[in-house]
Amino acid sequence: MIRLERRPEPSRAWTLATPFVAVALTMVAGGLLFAMLGKDPVAAIRTIFWDPLFGDFASYSRPQLLVKAGPLILIAIGLSLGFKAGIWNIGAEGQYILGAIFAAATGLAIYPAESWIVFPAMIVAGALGGLLWAMIPALLKVRFGTNEVLVSLMLVYVAEALLASMSLGLLRNPEGMGFPGSRNLSQYPSAANLELLPNTGMHWGVLLAFVAVIVAQVVMARHQLGYRIRLAGESPRAAVFGGVNPGRLVVICMGISGALAGLAGMFEVAGPAGRLSIDFNVGYGFTAIIVAFLGRLNPVGILLAGLLMALTYIGGELAQLQMNLPLAAIQMFQGMLLFFLLAVDLLTHFRFRLGRGAVA
Amino acid sequence: MSNIDPVLLLSALIVVSTPILLAAIGELVVERAGVLNLGVEGMMITGAVCGFVVATASGSPWLGFAGAALGAAALSMVFGVLTQVFLSNQVATGLALTLFGLGLSALLGQGYIGVKGPSVPDLYLPLLRDIPVLGPVLFRHDIIVYLALGIVAGVAWFLNRSRAGRVLRAVGENHDAAHALGYKVVRVRLMAIAFGGACAGLGGAYLSLVRVPQWTEGMTAGAGWIALAIVVFASWRPGRLVLGAWLFGGTTALQLALQASGGVQIPIEYLQMAPYLATILVLVILRTGRAPGSLGRSFHASS
Numbered sequence: 001m002i003r004l005e006r007r008p009e010p011s012r013a014w015t016l017a018t019p020f021v022a023v024a025l026t027m028v029a030g031g032l033l034f035a036m037l038g039k040d041p042v043a044a045i046r047t048i049f050w051d052p053l054f055g056d057f058a059s060y061s062r063p064q065l066l067v068k069a070g071p072l073i074l075i076a077i078g079l080s081l082g083f084k085a086g087i088w089n090i091g092a093e094g095q096y097i098l099g100a101i102f103a104a105a106t107g108l109a110i111y112p113a114e115s116w117i118v119f120p121a122m123i124v125a126g127a128l129g130g131l132l133w134a135m136i137p138a139l140l141k142v143r144f145g146t147n148e149v150l151v152s153l154m155l156v157y158v159a160e161a162l163l164a165s166m167s168l169g170l171l172r173n174p175e176g177m178g179f180p181g182s183r184n185l186s187q188y189p190s191a192a193n194l195e196l197l198p199n200t201g202m203h204w205g206v207l208l209a210f211v212a213v214i215v216a217q218v219v220m221a222r223h224q225l226g227y228r229i230r231l232a233g234e235s236p237r238a239a240v241f242g243g244v245n246p247g248r249l250v251v252i253c254m255g256i257s258g259a260l261a262g263l264a265g266m267f268e269v270a271g272p273a274g275r276l277s278i279d280f281n282v283g284y285g286f287t288a289i290i291v292a293f294l295g296r297l298n299p300v301g302i303l304l305a306g307l308l309m310a311l312t313y314i315g316g317e318l319a320q321l322q323m324n325l326p327l328a329a330i331q332m333f334q335g336m337l338l339f340f341l342l343a344v345d346l347l348t349h350f351r352f353r354l355g356r357g358a359v360a
Numbered sequence: 361m362s363n364i365d366p367v368l369l370l371s372a373l374i375v376v377s378t379p380i381l382l383a384a385i386g387e388l389v390v391e392r393a394g395v396l397n398l399g400v401e402g403m404m405i406t407g408a409v410c411g412f413v414v415a416t417a418s419g420s421p422w423l424g425f426a427g428a429a430l431g432a433a434a435l436s437m438v439f440g441v442l443t444q445v446f447l448s449n450q451v452a453t454g455l456a457l458t459l460f461g462l463g464l465s466a467l468l469g470q471g472y473i474g475v476k477g478p479s480v481p482d483l484y485l486p487l488l489r490d491i492p493v494l495g496p497v498l499f500r501h502d503i504i505v506y507l508a509l510g511i512v513a514g515v516a517w518f519l520n521r522s523r524a525g526r527v528l529r530a531v532g533e534n535h536d537a538a539h540a541l542g543y544k545v546v547r548v549r550l551m552a553i554a555f556g557g558a559c560a561g562l563g564g565a566y567l568s569l570v571r572v573p574q575w576t577e578g579m580t581a582g583a584g585w586i587a588l589a590i591v592v593f594a595s596w597r598p599g600r601l602v603l604g605a606w607l608f609g610g611t612t613a614l615q616l617a618l619q620a621s622g623g624v625q626i627p628i629e630y631l632q633m634a635p636y637l638a639t640i641l642v643l644v645i646l647r648t649g650r651a652p653g654s655l656g657r658s659f660h661a662s663s
């Protein structure tokens with residue numbers, strides 16, 4: 001008889017191996033699913049995972065890898081701090097939107113004056129927008145004990161409505177012939193978040209994402225905050241006895257993740273997206289949750305997971321064009337990846353033993 | 361404001377609150393068994409698409425509802441197996457279920473956008489339907505509205521009066537003690553999760569077959585999350601659940617009526633925020649009771 005036995009310590013080898021096993025299993029299961037829907041499974045998998053990098057249009061899609069990975073990594077790094085401490089900010093999508101709205105509003109308020117101060121001011125505004133939006137669930141949790149999962153999520157829908165209102169009203173391009181959407185910030189030199197190196201997709205936001213990976217790595221390994229986060233996540237009671245103020249930790253973790261999500265929104269609206277519009281947000285805030293888990297809540301892992309997820313985003317767009325798959329199919333793929341990761345994770349914490357052990 | 365008919369408003373309230381009530385009563389049972397399934401939104405939208413596809417293919421809305429319950433229950437078993445057998449983190453698994461459900465439904469519903477489904481007839485209740493005010497508000501709805509209220513009453517009875525219900529509550533309060541008493545913790549929880557999935561599926565199908573009635577991608581628009589909030593608001597008690605669902609339904613119905621009347625100078629986008637803000641407000645204001653003791657914790661017999 002096979003039974004499960006809890007490992008005394010999580011297996012290091014399996015911790016590293018599980019993401020790869022999960023990706024492989026997702027490809028197999030995803031292929032089966034596509035086959036059931038009457039699509040060629042091999043072609044679908046190749047379109048999603050291979051063509052963006054090495055296909056016929058790879059010279060166009062390769063720079064997109066960094067463009068899409070940047071916000072994912074930036075948001076996921078912030079989320080991972082809270083997730084490690086057992087604080088669930090699920091509303092990064094809303095904080096991302098608010099960061100973009102604040103940043104765009106700041107830039108458009110100064111338009112068309114040219115000054116070096118515009119771009120930094122937008123960065124501050126973007127971070128502030130995300131931070132303030134994340135403070136709502138954080139403070140409500142600390143003060144009233146409301147569930148941060150539900151509140152942060154409700155606020156995504158509020159943020160989407162706010163975005164629609166801004167694109168149709170206050171921030172609408174006055175020269176836009178009545179079409180919804182703001183002025184194009186990427187064509188406003190002082191506000192534009194341009195590509196730093198031609199044809200790489202590298203912009204300031206991607207650079208910041210890389211910096212965030214390094215800073216998070218240092219904080220988690222060396223800083224007092226990292227120690228407190230780990231302690232709170234592993235044993236909330238021990239953390240309180242160890243002098244961790246749980247309320248403050250909630251505010252700090254939600255604040256950091258909100259600000260980073262806001263920054264991601266800022267760099268997006270000033271660069272790749274260029275302008276606010278009703279369909280500005282494309283789910284980075286939700287995909288970043290998967291990125292955080294797939295990266296094992298570890299900064300370097302998140303970097304790699306972010307690149308992989310970016311690949312599936314681009315692959316999803318290609319699959320939509322070439323195979324007539326709905327864009328949301330990629331969301332299913334991402335959900336499946338998380339399923340397999342969580343399932344395989346069992347091997348990190350447990351091991352299989354043959355035969356009957358002592359009666360529990 | 362003057363051109364809003366209060367009778368129509370109350371009647372709309374009942375219709376708007378039904379899908380959320382269905383999803384919430386399912387989740388309530390799941391949480392009373394000690395499991396936190398954040399995948400309600402994913403199960404609901406899967407129910408919405410399964411219901412719509414089956415109903416249009418067969419021409420029968422009732423087969424549609426059955427298909428929705430089955431489809432969403434099957435999806436919930438993915439969550440069940442992962443959390444109960446593979447002992448995965450329930451928060452993360454629930455989120456994955458929502459993402460997966462949203463994607464899967466879009467894929468399944470690809471060919472059904474803009475298609476008209478079969479209509480669901482109102483239940484004909486002679487005499488009752490002719491009572492002034494109460495008639496149109498309460499007695500001129502389809503059978504699912506009454507089924508939802510019936511399920512709530514059934515769950516209330518089950519949890520408080522039946523032996524099986526006591527076992528389920530014991531499992532939710534303290535799974536180690538329940539296990540020591542010889543109850544099958546994992547089996548009870550899997551059954552609760554399947555029930556939760558079926559209810560969420562019915563709620564989703566109510567959206568795509570009655571409330572909207574059409575299939576569009578992402579049509580649940582957070583209804584599953586609101587159902588989760590209402591369970592907390594209700595302190596895990598079925599009676600208060602109805603109140604919560606009506607409160608939310610009332611805000612939504614009023615918001616829609618205000619949009620339609622055009623009498624107020626509030627942009628539509630701000631009206632659309634109202635139900636979500638109301639839900640947050642309710643979560644803040646109302647002190648909720650104690651959650652089931654083992655809520656969200658994994659159970660492993662030897663540990």
